[in-house]
Structure formats: C-alpha cells, structure tokens
Amino acid sequence: MKQFRVLLAILIAVTALVAVLFVWVQPTAPKLPQVRALWVTRFDYSNPEDVRNIIRNVGEAGFTDVFFQVRGNGTAFYNSSLEPWAYELSGHRIADLGKDPGWDPLQLAVDSARPLGLRVHAYMNVLPGWKGRAEPPExxxxxxxxxxxxxxxxxxxxxxxxxxxxxxxxNPVVPEVRQHLKGIVKELCAYDVAGIHLDYIRYPHDYHLVAKQNYPDATDQELRRRADFSYDSVSQSALYEKYGWDVTKKQIEDFRRDSVTKVVRDLAYEMQVERPGSCILSASVMGNPVEGRSHAYQDSGHWVRAGLIDWAVQMNYATRSFDRYISSMKKAAGRKGFRNSVVVGVYLKHDEERILRQIEAVKKSKSRGLALFSYTFLFGENHQITEKGRSVLKAIRP
Structure with missing residues (x-):
C-alpha cells in the first residue's frame, strides 16, 4: 500500500509537470500592431491640393490609418455610377449636384498615401440619404x-x-436599400483601399434634438415620437410576419437591431466577395455601447464578438464618462475582442489637457489602438499644424 501511494504521488507530480510544460511551450499569438487613425471628413477638402496636403500631413504625423470620407448623404466624392457627384466639389451650389468635378478625391488620396505607407479607408455614412431643407434637382x-x-x-x-x-x-429594412448599399461597397472595393469605414450605421434616435426646426410647435413628447422610426409599410409587414399582430416592445427593438446588423452582415459579405481577406471593415460606433444597443439599435459588441467587423471604432467623445465607457466597451466586446478589434476614438474639440489625459487612458486600456476626430483640429488654415496639434501628435507617438 505504501509503495502504491509513492507511485501515485510520482504519477501526479509527473502529470502536473507535463501540464505545465505543455502550457509553457504553447506558441503565443503575436501581438497585433497598434492602430493610430485619423478621421478626415468631406468638409476638410474641396480641391486636389487639399487632398495632397491632408494625406502628406497625416502620413508624416505618424498615423497608420486615415478614414477618408467619400460619401455623406447619398452623394459621392468618388467616381460612382450609383450616386451623383457631390455638389461640394463643384462650388457648393446644390444646382451643381451630379456635375463631374474633373478629379477623383478617393483615387488621389490612395495614390498620395501609397508612398507614405499610410492605409486609406473609404469612409461612408451608411444610412443618411439627404441633408438640408433644399430639394436636390430631380x-x-x-x-x-x-x-x-x-x-x-x-x-x-x-x-x-x-x-x-x-x-x-x-430604412435598413427595405431590401432595395440594402442592395444599393452593397453596390456602394462594391464600387469602393474597386479602389486600392485598405478598408471600408462605416458611420451612421444605426437608427436616428437623437433626431428629437433637431426636429424642432421642422416641427416648431411640437411638444417635447411629440418630438420624441418624431424620432421614433420606422413605421413604413415594409417594416410593419416584415415585423408582423415575424411576430404576428400582437407584437411587444422588446420584439420591435430586437427587429430593429437585427435590421441594422443585417446591413453590416451584407456589407461584410460583399467585401469578402470583392476583396477576400484583403480589406478591413470598420465601423464608427457610439461611445456608450449600452445606449447604442438599447436606443440606436446598434449592437456593436455583438458585431465584434461575431466577427462581422474587424474594428469597432468607439466614438468615446464623453468628458466625465470616458473611462466608464471604455470599461463598458470592454464588457460588450469581451476582453479578447476589445484587445484585437476595438479602436477607441478621442474627440479633439475638447481642451488640450483633457485630450492628453484621454490619450493616456487609451494607451493603458490595452485596446487595439486609438482614432482621433478629426483632421481640422490638428491642422488649421492652409493645412498648418495647430498648437493643440503639436501636443497631440507628440502624445500619440509610439
């Protein structure tokens, strides 16, 4: 019996040692390179020289990626067969909507970025279809x-x-809308871009903040109802077909969340068809993922966990809640998803001290990297670096 106990003890010790050695020799996954991205909006440029200056500044500043906006509200800042040229490229008159400006901003950005090793992501507002109170020319x-x-x-x-x-x-529920958006992504994939960046991929729950302009006599309650979308026949039919006539509030919310996620899934699939494994799909997502999921029907945590997007670029533009929103995003995406796929966005409109503190918090968060909004706060008139820009660029250096 004593010999048996000795042998058993030796066997247990050897087994434990083998287990330790097995763990120790397992290859660790290589650390993914840190992302340092900058948003460039369509308002930052209007001619070829602007684009050349922007890309040179972004590349020389040490950014790895630039989200370069080429679609705002159903108009194009690239050569599209699906949507008209943006009128901003031809003098800012709506009457010039669709007029060929004679140059292609996206192609110029890609060509200018290549020698700098800067990755260009074609940045598109997904669901916005028009802006302004003037009608576009038919x-x-x-x-x-x-x-x-x-x-x-x-x-x-x-x-x-x-x-x-x-x-x-x-409306993301309308099949023709989803097909149209897939067509936009197909066009963008024809360019030598590093990725497609999605913005406004959600329901406009915050419309009540601006709806007074269209409904000046409406009460606050009425304005809230004006921001409750979408009650069109296509959505209603699809909703009732799925849940029946006795539909609950939760089912409506699930239906709207699913409709937004379906667009993301469609666009991810289209990218894989056009550029299999060679193009990054990223999305600007709300800073508070809980509010995004509950009110804007943007389930960013699920998109990361399910692998529908490569990067969730968290628009963490909060002041007091900045650290709390980072924690919320880590919980929503999971620790691995946060480390590999969450890029935390910082709003450069804040005062310099706050920005530098937030950049340091992002570095300590172990996220995939950071993104700054936006170019115009770093480089001002004539594309010259601002004082704030000097401090910020120094802080983001690896």
Missing part, C-alpha cells in the same frame, strides 16, 4: 427624389425630414 437622380419610399417613417406615419444640419435616413 435630374441628378439623388435618393431623396429618386427613391422617396426608401426613407424612414416616424410614428405619426410621416416621412423623416432632414434639417439644415441633419440627415434624413434611409
């Missing part, structure tokens, strides 16, 4: 006039109206 074939039935409908049964500074959104 001859341009813009979505607002060509496909009025594609737009969201509020709880009063009225089509969503844009304001002078805010968008009207197309």
């Amino acid at each position: 001859s341009a074939g813009q979505l607002w006039t060509a496909h009025p039935d594609w737009f969201m409908v509020d709880s009063f049964g009225d089509k969503m109206l844009p304001t002078s500074g805010w968008y009207a959104f197309v």
Whole structure:
C-alpha cells in the first residue's frame, strides 16, 4: 500500500509537470500592431491640393490609418455610377449636384498615401440619404427624389425630414436599400483601399434634438415620437410576419437591431466577395455601447464578438464618462475582442489637457489602438499644424 501511494504521488507530480510544460511551450499569438487613425471628413477638402496636403500631413504625423470620407448623404466624392457627384466639389451650389468635378478625391488620396505607407479607408455614412431643407434637382437622380419610399417613417406615419444640419435616413429594412448599399461597397472595393469605414450605421434616435426646426410647435413628447422610426409599410409587414399582430416592445427593438446588423452582415459579405481577406471593415460606433444597443439599435459588441467587423471604432467623445465607457466597451466586446478589434476614438474639440489625459487612458486600456476626430483640429488654415496639434501628435507617438 505504501509503495502504491509513492507511485501515485510520482504519477501526479509527473502529470502536473507535463501540464505545465505543455502550457509553457504553447506558441503565443503575436501581438497585433497598434492602430493610430485619423478621421478626415468631406468638409476638410474641396480641391486636389487639399487632398495632397491632408494625406502628406497625416502620413508624416505618424498615423497608420486615415478614414477618408467619400460619401455623406447619398452623394459621392468618388467616381460612382450609383450616386451623383457631390455638389461640394463643384462650388457648393446644390444646382451643381451630379456635375463631374474633373478629379477623383478617393483615387488621389490612395495614390498620395501609397508612398507614405499610410492605409486609406473609404469612409461612408451608411444610412443618411439627404441633408438640408433644399430639394436636390430631380435630374441628378439623388435618393431623396429618386427613391422617396426608401426613407424612414416616424410614428405619426410621416416621412423623416432632414434639417439644415441633419440627415434624413434611409430604412435598413427595405431590401432595395440594402442592395444599393452593397453596390456602394462594391464600387469602393474597386479602389486600392485598405478598408471600408462605416458611420451612421444605426437608427436616428437623437433626431428629437433637431426636429424642432421642422416641427416648431411640437411638444417635447411629440418630438420624441418624431424620432421614433420606422413605421413604413415594409417594416410593419416584415415585423408582423415575424411576430404576428400582437407584437411587444422588446420584439420591435430586437427587429430593429437585427435590421441594422443585417446591413453590416451584407456589407461584410460583399467585401469578402470583392476583396477576400484583403480589406478591413470598420465601423464608427457610439461611445456608450449600452445606449447604442438599447436606443440606436446598434449592437456593436455583438458585431465584434461575431466577427462581422474587424474594428469597432468607439466614438468615446464623453468628458466625465470616458473611462466608464471604455470599461463598458470592454464588457460588450469581451476582453479578447476589445484587445484585437476595438479602436477607441478621442474627440479633439475638447481642451488640450483633457485630450492628453484621454490619450493616456487609451494607451493603458490595452485596446487595439486609438482614432482621433478629426483632421481640422490638428491642422488649421492652409493645412498648418495647430498648437493643440503639436501636443497631440507628440502624445500619440509610439
């Protein structure tokens, strides 16, 4: 019996040693390179020289990636056969919508970035379909006039109206909308871009903040109803087909979340068809993932965990809640997802001290990297670096 106990003890010790050695010799996954990205909006450029200066500044500043906006609200800043040229490229007159400016901003950005080793992501607003109170010319074939039935409908049964500074959104439930957006991604994949970057991929829950412009006599309660979308016939039919007539609030919310996620899945699939394994799909997501999921129907944590997107670029533009939102995103995406796929966004409109503190917090968070919004706060008039820009660029250096 004593010998048996000795042998058993030796066997247990050897087994434990083998287990330790097995763990020790397992190869560790290589650490993914850190992302340092900058958003460049369509408002930052209007001519070829602007684009050349922007890309040179971004590359020389040490950024690895640039989100270069080429679609705002159903108009294109690249050569598209699906949507008209943006009028901003031809003098800022809506009457010039669709006029060929004679140059291609996206192609120029890609060509200018290549020698610098800077990765260009074609940045598109996904669901916005028009902005401003003026009507686009019908001859341009813009979505607002060509496909009025594609737009969201509020709880009063009225089509969503844009304001002078805010968008009207197309409806992700409409099959033709999803097909159109897939076509946009297909066009963008034809360029030698490193990725496609999605923005406004959500429901416009915050429309009540601007709706007063269109409904000046509405009460706060009415404005909230004006921001409750979409009650169009296509959505209602699809909802009732799935859940029946006795539909609950939770089922409506699940349906809307699924409709947004379906767009993400469609666009991810289209990218894999066009550029298998060679193009990064990223999305700007709300800073608070809990609010994003509950109110804007943007399930960013699920997108990361399910591998639908490569990067969730968290628009963490909060002041007091910055660290808390990082923790919330880590919980939503999971620790591995946060480490590999979450890029934390910092808003450069804040004061310099706050920005530097937030950049340091991102570095300590063990996320995939950081993104800064936006170019114009770093480089001001004539594309010259600002004082804030000097401090920020010094802080982000690896």
